[in-house]
Amino acid sequence: MKILLANDTATKSHIGCQAVSDAHARLLGRAGHRVTCRLFVNALRGFARGSFAETVGTLERQEALMAQLDAADALVVNGEGTLHHGNGIPWLALLALAQQRGKATLLVNALYQEMSVGTDVLARLDAFFVRDPLSAAYVKGLGIGCREAPDSIVAARFSESPRITFDGGLVVTDWVKKRDGDVGAAMTALMADPSSEAPP
Numbered sequence: 001m002k003i004l005l006a007n008d009t010a011t012k013s014h015i016g017c018q019a020v021s022d023a024h025a026r027l028l029g030r031a032g033h034r035v036t037c038r039l040f041v042n043a044l045r046g047f048a049r050g051s052f053a054e055t056v057g058t059l060e061r062q063e064a065l066m067a068q069l070d071a072a073d074a075l076v077v078n079g080e081g082t083l084h085h086g087n088g089i090p091w092l093a094l095l096a097l098a099q100q101r102g103k104a105t106l107l108v109n110a111l112y113q114e115m116s117v118g119t120d121v122l123a124r125l126d127a128f129f130v131r132d133p134l135s136a137a138y139v140k141g142l143g144i145g146c147r148e149a150p151d152s153i154v155a156a157r158f159s160e161s162p163r164i165t166f167d168g169g170l171v172v173t174d175w176v177k178k179r180d181g182d183v184g185a186a187m188t189a190l191m192a193d194p195s196s197e198a199p200p
Contacts, residue, residue, distance in 0.1 A: 001104070003028055004072035006039040007082055007091055017041075019156035020080055020109065027155050028076070037068045044090035052117040055093040069094070075103050079110025079130075080152075092118035099124050109152040113138050122146075 005024060009017035025035050049058045059065060069075065075098040082088035092115075098105045099121065106127040112135045119142055122128060128146040130136050136148040 001033045001073040002036040002071065003033050004037045004039065004068055004075050004098075005035045005078070006043070006075060006094060007041055007078040007080070007088075008038040009041050009078065009080060010038070011040045011042075016153060017080075019153045019158070020078065020151070022157060023152040023155035024076070024078060024108070026157065027152070033074070037072060039065075039068070039094075044094065047090040047093075052089065052093065052096075055089055056096050059090060059093050060097055065094075066097070069098055069101065069103065072103060074098075074106065074126075076106045076108060078152075079107050079112060081111050083107075083115060084111055084113040086114070086116065088115075089117065092121050095125070096121045109149075111135050112146075119144065 005028070008021050008024070010021035012018065028035055044059070047055060047058055047062075049055050075095060077091050077095055079088070079091070082091060095105050095107065096118070104126045105121075105124070106129075107122070107125055108127070108129045110128070110130045111132060112130055122139070122142070122144045128139070128144070129149045130139060130146050131149060131151045133148065136146060139146045
């Protein structure tokens with residue numbers, strides 16, 4: 001099958017995001033499918049418009065996006081950290097459009113909690129994999145079937161040897177930008193002066 005892989009995290013510099021992207025391509029390839037198009041993590045940012053139906057309509061008017069969808073046999077959406085507390089609505093809307101067009105639809109690696117729309121879309125998925133017990137309980141409480149599976153990162157290929165050398169200095173990977181007032185401030189101070197002690 002030709003796969004449109006959506007919410008692909010390959011463009012993020014975070015090693016976990018890149019590993020998940022690698023894992024999805026690897027798992028799909030191993031199953032005999034081919035990823036022919038990718039929509040990266042922010043591709044649908046700003047497309048949530050009013051009601052769920054309005055968001056579906058907004059996406060449907062995106063001709064290039066619909067051409068990508070029409071060229072695929074299946075839509076696979078990475079639900080990693082996206083579909084919770086009312087976030088990620090455009091990805092659900094894209095799944096709805098794929099279902100309307102007769103495409104196979106899969107939601108994988110999902111954290112799914114506190115969503116007020118899209119239950120009918122979930123009920124029509126060809127496969128639905130969540131990655132944590134809270135999401136599984138929430139989805140099953142909606143009367144929707146799903147399977148719980150480990151985070152897709154477990155299928156990524158990691159190198160046995162490092163590509164960089166470490167001289168014993170300070171290494172900072174990342175932090176949540178929304179929390180720049182606390183964690184971000186502490187990490188920024190630590191990078192500026194590695195000899196300082198991080199606050200508790």
